[in-house]
Amino acid sequence: MHEMSIALAVIGQVEEAAERAGDVTAVRSVRLQVGELAGVVPDALSFCFELACAGTLLEGAELVTDEVPGRARCQPCANEWAVGMPPLLSCPRCDGAAIDLLSGRELQIVSVHWEDARTHAPTRETVPEER
Structure with a gap:
């Protein structure tokens, strides 16, 4: 199931972005664009994402997928x-x-919402595309 490797890659990229930002206490949601032709099953990806987030900064984060025709x-x-x-x-x-x-071949992080320890408020960040 390649959805698990995709979930792990997304988590890794979000963790790197959170580390660069500093003082991130939790990730609340991650929004992905998933192309119809990308060969990804969104439900399987969501399941894998939830499992892979356990014990990380993303634990409990919502994965939102926008399908691109x-x-x-x-x-x-x-x-x-x-x-x-x-x-x-x-x-x-x-x-x-x-x-x-x-x-239709897109598979990219569009945005991440996290909480910042300095402001104690949700912050929206855009993570640059890495392929």
Whole structure:
């Protein structure tokens, strides 16, 4: 189950960002963009995230996933369409196979909400994308 390795990577990135920020007492939520074509099962990822957070700064944190639909554009005719599942990877207008995937492969942290010991209030941080 690769969702566990993804959950561990997300936790590691959030912990690094919290360490750089200093005085973070708890992480309350993590928001991820998950592309339809990323090969990630959001429910499995949430389950793994909850397990992997135990005993860390993220224990009890909510994982919020925003699904990004797959979209493609045909190079020859410039038609754009929703790729869907299973993915339609040839142009529905001209049947061309020279396409560009515009979206749907995302797997990135969008934001993190944590509590800061200095202000005792929730803080929203954006964690830079690391692939």
